Amino acid sequence: MTSHPHPTPSEAGALPGSLLIKGLRKEYRAGQPVLKDISLTIEGRGLTAIIGPSGTGKSTLIRCINRLVDPTAGEIWFGGQDLASLRGAQLRAARRRIGMVFQEYNLVERLSVIENLLCGRLGYVPAWRAFMRRFPDADIARAFELLDAVGLGQDFATRRADQLSGGQRQRVGIARAVMQSPALVLADEPTSSLDPKTSVEIMELLAKVSSDQAVPVIINIHNVELAKRFAQRIIGMSRGAVVFDGPPDALRDDHLREIYGGEGGLA
Amino acid sequence: MTAAAGSIGTPRWERFTPTERAARGIVYIVTAVALVWSLRSIEIIPEFLYDAPEQTADLFVRMWPFDWAFYPKAIHAALIETFHIATLGTILSIAMALPFAFLAARNFTRSPLLNWFAQFVFVSSRSVNSLIWALLFVAIFGPGAIAGTLAIAFRSIGFVGKIFGEALEEAQKGPIEALVAAGAPRAMVLTKGYWPQVEPAFWSVALLRWDINIRESAVLGLVGAGGIGVALDAALNNLYWDQVGLILAVIFAVVIATEFVTSFIRSRII
Numbered sequence: 264m265t266s267h268p269h270p271t272p273s274e275a276g277a278l279p280g281s282l283l284i285k286g287l288r289k290e291y292r293a294g295q296p297v298l299k300d301i302s303l304t305i306e307g308r309g310l311t312a313i314i315g316p317s318g319t320g321k322s323t324l325i326r327c328i329n330r331l332v333d334p335t336a337g338e339i340w341f342g343g344q345d346l347a348s349l350r351g352a353q354l355r356a357a358r359r360r361i362g363m364v365f366q367e368y369n370l371v372e373r374l375s376v377i378e379n380l381l382c383g384r385l386g387y388v389p390a391w392r393a394f395m396r397r398f399p400d401a402d403i404a405r406a407f408e409l410l411d412a413v414g415l416g417q418d419f420a421t422r423r424a425d426q427l428s429g430g431q432r433q434r435v436g437i438a439r440a441v442m443q444s445p446a447l448v449l450a451d452e453p454t455s456s457l458d459p460k461t462s463v464e465i466m467e468l469l470a471k472v473s474s475d476q477a478v479p480v481i482i483n484i485h486n487v488e489l490a491k492r493f494a495q496r497i498i499g500m501s502r503g504a505v506v507f508d509g510p511p512d513a514l515r516d517d518h519l520r521e522i523y524g525g526e527g528g529l530a
Numbered sequence: 531m532t533a534a535a536g537s538i539g540t541p542r543w544e545r546f547t548p549t550e551r552a553a554r555g556i557v558y559i560v561t562a563v564a565l566v567w568s569l570r571s572i573e574i575i576p577e578f579l580y581d582a583p584e585q586t587a588d589l590f591v592r593m594w595p596f597d598w599a600f601y602p603k604a605i606h607a608a609l610i611e612t613f614h615i616a617t618l619g620t621i622l623s624i625a626m627a628l629p630f631a632f633l634a635a636r637n638f639t640r641s642p643l644l645n646w647f648a649q650f651v652f653v654s655s656r657s658v659n660s661l662i663w664a665l666l667f668v669a670i671f672g673p674g675a676i677a678g679t680l681a682i683a684f685r686s687i688g689f690v691g692k693i694f695g696e697a698l699e700e701a702q703k704g705p706i707e708a709l710v711a712a713g714a715p716r717a718m719v720l721t722k723g724y725w726p727q728v729e730p731a732f733w734s735v736a737l738l739r740w741d742i743n744i745r746e747s748a749v750l751g752l753v754g755a756g757g758i759g760v761a762l763d764a765a766l767n768n769l770y771w772d773q774v775g776l777i778l779a780v781i782f783a784v785v786i787a788t789e790f791v792t793s794f795i796r797s798r799i800i
Contacts, residue, residue: 329711358713369704373726382722386713393718436708443712 281307282328282447282479287337287347289323297323299503300337305496307446310473311481312494316523320503321483325449328481329361330354342446359386362440362478364469366452368432370424370439377420379435380406383442402442409438412475413468430461437468441476448472450482454489462486466493487519593775600773604761605780612757612784615675615750616743619682624736626683627691634695637703638724648691656688660746664755675756682743682750690739697731698724733799737792744788748781 282305289298297320305311313321326332328339330346339346342360349357362383370379384402385393392398410417413434419427424435433453440448450469454462466482470493473480484490490497491511499507499514499522507518546554633639634648663684667677706723714722751759758777765773 331707331711355713355715358711360713361711363708363711365704365708367704369708371705371709371723371726372702373729374722378722382709382714383712385709385718385722386715390715390717394721439708439712 281305281341282481283338283340284328285338285340287324287327287339288335289320289327289332290335296335297503298327298334301503301505303498303505303508305479305481307479308473308477309479309495310470310493311479311496311498312490313481313483313498313500314485314487314490314522315500317485319500321500322451324500325451325481325483328447328449329358329363331363355386359443360446362443362445362448364433364436364440364448364450364453366455368429368436368456370432370435372425373423375421375423376410376415376427376435377403377406379424380409380438380442383439386443406438406442409441412441413438414464429457430464433457433461433465434468437465437472441472445476445478448478448480450480450484452483452485454484454486462489469493487514589771590775592771593778595772596776596779597770597772598776600770600776601780605758605777608751608758608761609780609784611675612747612751612759613744615678615682615747615755615757616740619679619747620686620736620740620743622679622683623686623690623739627687627694630687630691631695631698634691635698637699637701648695652688652692652695654688655684655686656692658685660685660750661753664750664753668754673754673756678747678750678755678757681755682747685746686739686743689742690735693735694728694732697728697735701727730799734796737796741788741792745785748784 282303284301284303284305287298287301287303288296290296301324313324315321323332327334328341328346330349334347337347342357344353344357346354346357371382374382378396381393381398381402384398388398388402407417407420410419415431415434415438419431419435424432427435436453448469453469454465457465466489469480469482472478482490482494491514494511497507497509497511497514498505499518501522501524506521507514630648630651633644634652636642636645639645639648660681663681664677667680667684671677671680701724705727706719709719709723747757747759749759749762751757751761752763754760754763758781762774762777762781765771765777
């Protein structure tokens, strides 16, 4: 863990892109916490992988960060604000700076690829511009740039999202997140619906996004091998609590046994 | 089951248990009684029934040949008016139904009270026949196309709102979530998240209702609410069967034509 300098709590959450989670608790049903008072600090760089069996609260944890799920208790400091306490316009302004990549890509199927990318700008552009499909030139230029950057190429711009393969859709999903000029990118099982080869490509792309854009990327992933290969830091969760936190080479079999509760995770 | 049957080992199967058989028997008896009772209460006069084929044939003879000269004189203008009533009424109903459709969609409006209120509006609109709506509006605005247009519009709110509201409820959650996560305001989530998903359903409902409204507005004239029905009513009252025949043929042709047009458009845009 020494290779891994954490910021002091006072500066965490104030530095751009750093995240400080304090005592985060989520109960969907009263008295049955899915997240048990989680405290974490994630500095403003690099790829962090959260591993753990399904149903352990990984997804709830990252959805609490951008408030797709409302935490029951706790603080989430990011960009000098406690995200857990934001509402309305302030919450939307904070969400603009947090990109999100989904397992099922969550593209708007009947819109073209370029329009899906521009959806990443919806928090920024005035409503009438989006409504009239008159996005600013700079946004359009950026969208075309990103099509190249995620390896799709500009020919894809006018293709409809529902004509793409899974891997292509996830590239669009990542480009949409980057369109937000994010200070943090969250990815919820971004490779779980993809074949092994495409999964590696998508992880490479997320790593590239993290280094090129200098943003921290937090990835929920159940594939331990991919997590170890691409992440600089691994957080192991079990039953709503963090049971491992450290660099990939510190992750031993007994840690995995603790995370996955048996030999299942070692396969 | 007897012991003998058991020893032979033939499996026995019957579709109904004895209780079910008894219940079905009772249903048959009740149905027969109801049939006899209703036949008695409508008091069919056998003589009228016997000469029905003759009367029908006679009617057709009196209708033919059509009074073609009547078309430019009265039918054409009334036909155009019918189109206008149906089209304007449909547009008006969509404008009125959309807000309620959003209120009715439980994923968009998370208030059971508002959901229920919207459903109540739909049911009120649908439970009143368009002829009754027309009678109501004729009483308010006097006879004419305004009454017909409003009757069509109010009658259609329930249909358009209910089906479009259901389409909204079936919209996928994922893309909506993605736009919310990107910090999009509610209006943008609506136009970029929901609208693209429900657009085919919207056009399909609008076309289908327009198609239905053309048919409905053809009869509104019978209660004085404008359109080709007024001409039909007048011809019937005057016993000008050659005009009646022409009007019926025109209505038939128009309904077939709209059917073709709407299914063509639907196949193109959806």
